[in-house]
Ligand SMILES: Cc1ncc(COP(=O)(O)O)c(C=O)c1O
């Protein structure tokens with residue numbers, strides 16, 4: 420059994436996180452419930468920040484908020500002094516409500532709307548990561564209209580195939596994101612951006628994918644970026660002030676996963692970056708990174724109530740919980756694997772093997788296959804670990820199931836940071852059907 424952060428078993432044999440008994444949390448806030456270990460998020464954030472500091476490298480660590488965004492989360496990130504990566508008007512709006520410093524907000528996205536770009540310009544955010552030629556034109560026009568010059572990065576696809584699930588690969592040549600390096604698109608974009616009167620081209624960005632365990636892919640990508648910068652420097656006299664290497668650092672979901680500590684990812688990548696800079700005779704730019712999963716993934720645990728069972732002799736034991744693909748779509752989408760325990764009987768002998776089923780009307784709504792667990796019944800609680808990234812963020816209302824609540828726990832105290840959705844919330848946007856009063860025959 421692997422415990423993350425402050426998670427441990429208390430004297431009652433219950434799972435405790437942040438000094439709070441998860442069974443008390445389940446009683447107070449209901450289930451399913453996402454519980455975030457705030458101390459672990461702080462530790463992860465500080466690991467990245469201090470590594471750059473110790474290396475003496477000017478950097479910005481931007482939390483990729485797509486992993487989990489909420490007002491409280493953004494306030495915590497602000498408290499830790501990180502920057503913030505947003506990818507939509509909704510994430511940007513949440514950051515503004517959280518009073519996040521606008522100059523530390525970076526705006527991503529492969530199809531930002533005019534309204535989203537207007538919002539970024541009006542709020543004078545720190546940087547727009549431009550993804551395509553249309554955006555270059557739109558952003559220049561909007562900035563000109565507002566008499567504002569926007570700092571930008573160009574997102575490029577370096578042509579790297581990182582080892583991860585196909586759906587979360589982003590740095591390969593055949594990708595919907597960014598300007599292609601090989602065909603010269605990125606070079607063309609650089610010339611346009613450099614000549615644009617209201618765009619301040621800071622440098623380039625790449626992101627090779629997510630849940631990556633090795634540094635090889637990051638180093639290869641960095642190598643391609645610096646080769647490009649050398650070319651742009653020689654040909655166009657362009658000097659990058661910022662290089663953003665994206666996020667994607669993997670975490671441990673199960674014993675199959677062997678992630679590196681943040682310090683190792685950063686140190687290894689920076690060592691290579693420093694030699695690329697030296698070899699090419701370039702100035703060392705500021706390095707930005709955008710971790711999402713590695714800041715919040717293992718800090719989140721979902722507590723479910725156990726419900727019905729179906730035991731098929733010689734085939735399988737199914738154990739259903741009161742959530743599923745609506746609060747964690749990752750197993751259905753990426754065949755993602757998780758570990759879990761009975762939160763109220765953590766240390767009981769695992770004398771059963773069960774497959775954890777969700778409550779959606781969908782056979783693929785399975786969270787974990789063949790999990791060793793004590794024989795459980797409807798009075799038990801299941802805790803699924805490492806649901807902090809892309810769990811609540813990708814939650815949905817399939818079957819009109821309401822979204823769970825989210826609590827932050829730290830130093831023995833719990834704080835509700837997202838309330839549970841209600842049935843009233845579900846119908847809030849619905850409008851009645853306007854029945855025709857007279858039917859004409
Ligand atoms: C551009 C960009 N930056 C950062 C991230 C964060 O990735 P991760 O959560 O794997 O760190 C993503 C998601 O993969 C991304 O697309």
Ligand SMILES: N[C@@H](CCCC[NH3+])C(=O)O
Nearest residue numbers: 485587589629749808809
């Ligand atoms: N949602 C994905 C990660 C996508 C990262 C965004 N580019 C996951 O759960 O693994």
